Amino acid sequence: MILHPVDTLLSLVLLSILFSYGAGRVPILIKLLAFQGIVVSLVPLFTGHDMEGGSTVFTIITLAIRGIIIPLSIHLAIKKVAIQRELSAIVGYKASIICGLVLIVAATAISSHLNLAAVSNFRLLFPAAISLLVTGMFLLMARRNAIAMVIGYIMMENGIYLMGSTFSVRARHIVEFGILLDVLAGVMIMAIILQNIKQTFDDVDTAHLRTLKE
Amino acid sequence: MVEIVFLAPLIAGFLVFFMPKSLGRQLLVGTGAVHLLLSLILWQTKPSALLGEYFAVTPEGMLSLLVISLLFFLISIYTVSYLKESNLQSETMFTGFMLLFLSTMTMVTLSDHLMVLWIAIEATTLASAPLIYTYRSSASLEATWKYVIICSVGIAMALLGSVFITLSMDVAGLDSALSFSALTQVAEKMDPLWLKVGFVFILVGYGTKMGLAPMHTWLPDAHSEAPSPASALLSGVLLNCAYLGIFKINKIMHAAGLADFSGTILMVFGLMSILAAATFILKQNEYKRMLAYSSIENMGIIAFGTGIGGIGIYGAVICMIHHSLIKSSLFLSSGNILLGYGNRLIENTGDMVKRMPKTFVAFFSGFAGIAGFPPLGIFIGELFIIVGAFRAGHYLFAGIFIFTLCVIFAGFANQVMKMSFNSSSEQAGEFKEKASMVWPQYILLLTSLVLCFFMPDTLYQTIVDAVTAIGGGLK
């Protein structure tokens, strides 16, 4: 089949995912995040489901929030916090990249097993969504830096959105907007907590955050 | 006009931020009263919602709503004098977010839409996070961080699960609204594989929020670090809201004829939670954490009962109601103890029976109730669950369940007796037990006591309606 814009975008997303495994510094991660946000929110335009006016407007808003506001807020948080840019990793970067490759391949394999041709005819959609999810999880578990964890969370959300955005049966835009708001608010609160963490421990290393146990 | 019930506290909450302390306190209690009134009206005249697609009055929702507003009213009364005793610098924040929290939880109970439910539950997380951070200590900061990050991730899973459920409809080529009422209609036509996957994700997601092991990890930290009224709300109602989500999704599973699948998973998670609770109650040295783990235990019991089906589900719902009543009373009492001894550690308390007799009565009878002694209601619930388990032939599970309950009881009793009867180590200043700081507990316990023996028919009917929807019953 001919090269479809969606698949092109998604391949780019996959690439960015691979980068985000290797990304050693917060700003890069944020840029990748922004890029993924934009792509993810663009996909519905091309998936060719019902395209009435409302949806385009909604797509714009999504793009604004996912692609701009959220990354920006994180960025500002860093600015305020002014931490050292290096990410301390639990899993080393080279190892991470290999993990990433493996995970992406696995994701593709899985999604090829699930016969979802009925649902969407974009081969890369599921691999991209799943690997976004997995990457988010990975960042959440493998990066000691709190900001990276937040970014991981957002990646997960992007993945879920991508996953959901392709089905014919979809919640109304108002509902999806609500979800978006929740995510946004969540990110905001996380940003605030980040600042507080910074103020209390003058560092955002989660190693400080394991005093409560048993 | 259902929405007003959660809009009112929402507005009130935002107002409080711009109010002086004293006015804020009055508004808190006032809103509590109004909310209670509204939900009673709602209970009587079951009206239809404006946004009927998203909100509806369901029996299970009404049950939780009634519990929520009753608890919130009493807790708000307690909170006022609690705030007087302990001067927080960020009091308006506290009261405001209490109200927002209330509104979000109310929204959970009223939402009848797969996605809206998710929105509401996520919203509860966001609204309650500031409550946990009230004390501004590093410990509370850590607790808040864990609460927000773990719950958000967990609930993201629930969102994914909801997406999968839509997918299951997609695969089966169905096109229906995402309201639970509509979903239960078409449930048996859905693609079972994706439905199961969706259930798994949603269970894990909302289970994280409900405090099912092994996703319970945030719960003890949050409950112990939050101010006692907030803990009471978290443990008494928030967990129920999460359970409500699982309940609703289980409804779909039941309609789809996958009740065995979901039931087994629920039972296993329930047992795991009870075991986890036992592990940490045995040698617990902070009483608030102990109460938190006991909440995990009770959530486990509820999940277990729900998984059993039949009379077990009835027992589970009874457990849910009584657990809310008793556990919140316990947390309020723990607030008194914290004020009285100025200490969270069990070994630094003691001789409660002499030093704060009123609180002792509330605390000890609360403990007895949680431990499953009549005349408080959890006894009935546990009885139904156990007999239900035997009825369903899960002898092994029943055995583990019973054994673990014994262990938990031993640990809990040991700690509570230390607190109540051991000679108190340090002679802290005498704590004045204000009536407004013991009566809420007494009222909660009395309610549980009355409900143990007599239930208004309307309440009973509602419970039966709720449980029959997921294959529960009295046989």
Place this chain on the structure above:
Amino acid sequence: MSQFFLAVITILCGGLFSLVLTGNKTLSRSIGVILISAGSLWGLLSSATSLMTGGEGVAAFSFLNVFEFVFRMDGLSAFFLMAIFLVCLVAAIYSYHYMDGHGSALGTAANYFFFSVLAASMALVVTAGNMISFLISWEIMSLSSFFLVIYNYQSEESRKAGFMYFVFSHVGVVFLFAGFGLMYGVTGTFGFDAAGAMPEGIKLAVFILTFIGFGSKAGVFPFHVWLPHAHPAAPSHISAVMSGCMIKTGIYGIFRVYTLLGLTTPAAGYLVLIAGIVSGILGVAYALGQNDIKRMLAYSSIENIGIILIGTGVGMTGVATGNSLMAALGFAGGMLHVLNHAVFKSLLFMGAGMVLHKTGTRSIDALGGLLKSMKITGTAFIVGSLAISGLPPFNGFVSEFFIYLGSFNGVGLSGGALVAGLCAIVSLAVIGGLALACFTKIIGIAFQGEPRTDAAVDKNEKGATMLLSMVALALACAVIGIFPAAFLNMALMAVGSLGLNMADIPLAPFGELTSNITFGAFIFLVLFILVAGIRALAYRGKPLAKSGTWGCGFTQPTVKMQYTGASYSGSILELFGPAVPVAEDHPPIQGRFPEKTYYKSQVNDVAEEQMNRRVVNPVLFFFDRLRWIQHGDTHLYIGYILLAIVLLLFFV
């Protein structure tokens, strides 16, 4: 039935009022005593009449809209009610003077409150007619008695006792939950009536589960561990109630479940019999080993529970082998022993309470010679000891007599019944001998000889109500012992209501037997008077000199040289070897100028040690190993979530 409920309500009112009137200590105490005893008296009369007339009553209250509380009064319930109300009546009267000076006003009021709740709940337990009402009454009974056990919570000892009791009662009730749950699982109803229709295997399982549950309340041997801690810790009138009737509710439960199930397999009978023999012999052996008077009585309660169970076991074997006479004798003996033990054990506890109240110590080695200063108490105590040792002409003998006859009937048969009867007889004989040794020890050490410490020097026995209740009970011992006919008939009514699946009980021999016992008692009394007369004649107008005890040539005897409890029982305990381990602490005497030395010995409860070793510690170990899961690292917490999902996806 309405009579019964009114009585119960009266008792409850007693507790409530005394709690309400805390302000005035004497008033609250007296109102408690008056109402509780009045209610108990009322209940006693009503249950006795309903037992005589064979009247049965049922009362059902709606509960949680669809279920119901059922209370049913039949012979069995009425008989146990009699025992319960009798003991509560006497204990309430006794407590009036016992509780003066004890503790704060609030504490006393609380004591009466929980006492009344305990009494009421016991009464409800033995009349409960379905699972729900039974379990609720049972749990309330446990809870209230727990509060009574920790009445003087300041002492570490009674806190420990309270905790143990709390846990044990909970574990016990959990077994009941399991048993009833199994029952419900098969029958699908909370009612008891359908239980008879279950398959035999299930019946046996239910019986064993509930037997463990009830046994832990009754103090059957391996599950008795809480009992010797809890009974001494409670105030004495409460010990009397707990030992006199609360543990009997366990026996009631065994009876009740047995009849509900209508078990016919002999296995159940053997189980009960073996449990009875073990508790009987070891119970009394441990009692012999104690030096704390109340602990001693507590262990002797275990022994008597053993005797009751032996009777029951014999009866059950009789039912299983279709030997109705054996069944009737066994059950009647056991049932009568329930009443008898209620009488003399509460008498003994009250005596011990008097001693404790006046001397302030429970250790018999600190006492001595109390019989001179406490004539009435001492005499009552001796009567109680005679009765509990099963010696004629007192009531203990009567019940053991019937159990003996029942067992002999078993010996007449062959196979299991023969072995059962043989074991029952021999063990009863051994128990009798040991009980005699045990109680001669208490009397000899605590009440006779010379005071060993100042604690026992010139005490009084003031406290009219205490003396009154003790004398009343002592008289009851003699009356039941000499004229057992009426009481045996009551027991038979109770047995009759068991509805055993056997030919109706042959009542003819019983009248003859009781008349024989009365006759024997009279012969003895006549000869006694005769001999006493001869002695009086022989002493007429003779000088009676007073002097010191003959010291066998030793001229400077001191009170320290008297035989002690430990030395009295030491040689007998050697007979039981490892089952009753005696821990001794005795630094050897060495050197030309040896240090001042001492000798300590105590009997450790094997069951307690084994329970700690084999159950408690492993459980704690297991859960300790699990503690790492809450290590506080967020990353791994998120890992748990992922793990849960991945694992679950395998099952999709």
Place this chain on the structure above:
Amino acid sequence: MESILLWLAAILIAPFFSALILKVKAFFGGKKGPPLLINYYTLIKLFKKGSVYSNSTTFVFKLGPIVSCCTALTVLLFLPIAGFDPVFSFKGDVILVLYLLGLGRFFTIAAAMDTASPFEGMGAAREAYFPILCEAAMFMILIFFYRITGMVQLSAFFAGAGTAGLWQAAGAPLIFIVIALFIILLTENSRVPVDDPATHLELTMIHEVMVLDHSGPDFALIELGSFCKLFFYSAIISRLAFPFDTGIAGYNLGIFALVTGCVYLVVGVTESVIARYRMDKVPQFVLTSFALAFFATIITMEFIK
């Protein structure tokens, strides 16, 4: 009527028999020994005397002799002497009899403990210990009899043709029973090798040390009681030894008296030829009687089929 006369006769003759033992022991000791009526002299002497009471004692001390004596007398009422029907007899009277003996023991012990004397305490402890085993053995024997006769009643065993019936039913095991009974006799009446009434060392006594403080008529009652108790056991054994019925009452009585005398003689011989055991050996000795009875019972299960 004649049974009451027999009862009185038994009480009167019991001391005489006990004297036989003394005589035998004296003979073995190569001494002349006391006259056969020595016990009567002693009793009369004691009844004439007054008493000295220890300051430590209470009414229990005075009650002891009365109860122990009158239990012994009561017990004799139920004993079929020389195969004649006893004065009283009913189903299960054996149990009553054994427990009456227990009652006697209870008061003997209580009276001993009343004196606050360490020696008497020691004796009391032993008196409380050994009979435990005796009772077990005794009931074991009852079980044996029940297996054969189906009754728990002394008259069923020892009156009329009952005993002969026992021999016919189970001859061999009955020998065991006789031995067991003899051991019990020695123990219950505190004879050598269990106890040495003639020793001068209180530490080693059981029964004698318990009555140290009794004097005068009290002591006389105790003595009389112990004579009767000894007679009770010996009569049983002699009946077992000679179960036959000559048909003429006079002969029966004569033979019975003779055999009973022999039993006493055997006791005497035992006392003379055996030394008393160490206290910790005694339980084993008593347990042998239990074992014998047990074996006998097991064997009967073969006979009764």
